[in-house]
Amino acid sequence: MGTPSAEAASASAPAPAAGVRLAPSFDGGAPARRVSPAPVAIRVEHVAQRYGDGPLVLDDVSLEVARGEFLCLLGASGCGKSTLLGLLAGLDAPTSGTVAIPAEGAAAMFQESALLPWLSARRNVELALKLRGVGRAERRTRALELLDLVNLADAAERRPHELSGGMRQRVALARALAQDRPVLLMDEPFAALDAITRDVLHDELERVWRATGRTIVFVTHNVREAARLGERVVLLGSRPGRVVREWRVARTHGRRIESPEVGALATEITEHLRREIRRNAA
């Protein structure tokens, strides 16, 4: 798998009808079916979004995310992927259609870590626990456990300005995990990081995902990142945002950013993404 010939084949493959669910051409053919169908964690039905009299941002978007699934939402600028994430986070209400998320709600992480600059890493995580109603005595222990999970136990007492960008995002991840919600929404959390740090955080996030079983919706404009991380990649078209196509990945273990199968999937997705962008040229 992941040979150059597979890449070439995928690049020259005839365009399938939009909306048809397909596995990547090199990924064993049949779409990955779960052994027992996992219960749905997030259900988005016919959602449209428009701000005031402005243009339609999202148009008839329907999406289901299984519990424990790692979904990447991919699209060019203006495809409304952050808008969709905002709807899932409950920061906004859709103009029409319905959004259903677990009753416990969703935790969220953004491109900027948005840590409170006057609190240490530990206290930032503790704040999430406090607002969740965790008792004072338990907060400290729990916060240190979570910081250890993201390999930051030694930096617990440092303030955000004493941490690197990657460390801040890991604190933000620990804080999001402290919310203890079944769903984790991530809006381009690694976009502002350098490539080396981003690779390391991909490994980190994958490990945390497997260890905690969270349902993750990960928004990105980075095709390779989506191919590296997602169990499923959903491509959104731009202006208005609508689901164009999606890919399922059968083998998600042991992927790296430089893995051939990640590269092959990225090539295939990029082809579709570019087609979608060209459509906006006229």
Add this chain to the structure above:
Amino acid sequence: MPPETVPPAAVPAEPLSRVPLSPEPPLVDDHRRLEAGLDRLQTRAPARRSPLRRALATALPPVVFVVLLVVAWQAAVVLLDLSPDVLPSPAAVAGAVGAAWASGTLPAAVATSVGRAFVGYALALVVGTALGLLLAEVRPIRRAVGPVVSGLMVLPSVAWVPAATLWFGLSDALVTFVVLMGGVPSIALGLVAGVDQVPPQLRRVGRVLGAGRFRQSVDIVFPAALPGYLAGISQGWAFSWRGVLAAEIIAVGGSLGTGVGALLQQSREATDLAGVLGAILVILAIGIAVELALLAPVQRRVLRGRGLAPGGAS
């Protein structure tokens, strides 16, 4: 396919006894070391300077500057052959201050003025903070009252003295009122500016973390607004101290004891220029001392804690 596990060749050859008996698979351990290495490379240990050197670095430049000023003053007096009723020498001014101090009039006046300023300032803090909270959090009040409070900033405190004399007579209440009118707008508007400048991401994080309106204010908005509020508090002190002097210089007599302002006025009436300049220096020194001793350290601590460098990058 990339390897699922690290081949044995990639593990550094270490004596068996030194290989940690960790339950973690080598891949995770590898990741930890990679991440720890990145963290070390991407952060720098903050440079720690000894407190003595830091104090010296802070105190020395202004001291040198003041010394230079005094030298220039003395040089001007000597070289231009100025008579004492045009510009007395530094020594004459120091002598006047020393004499006033020794006679007991200056310490009493300083105590009176500083006491009044503190009472008025404390009240201004309470009123200004309450007003600032209302302006920042209640939109209709902000719209209606905000411009008027901003307008009050323009009005010099002296302008209130005649009115206050008529309302309160020559009493301490007069001074307190003038101080209040001077200090409250700065403090309130400082708090408003602080709240307005809270980054929207922090408010959003508060909402995502499930903070209600009260917790959002207590845990996110007000701590985030603290630098602006402290700037307002510091400016409020300057305006309060000015208010005390304005009231003391204009309003004399009644139950008003002799403050530094009154002392200044008395020296003028006695055409004692050295005494006038001495009183001005005392007023300046007290204002600066309160700012440096009480307000600046708090401000510095708050800013440092957030990675902001007070007084420019160091």
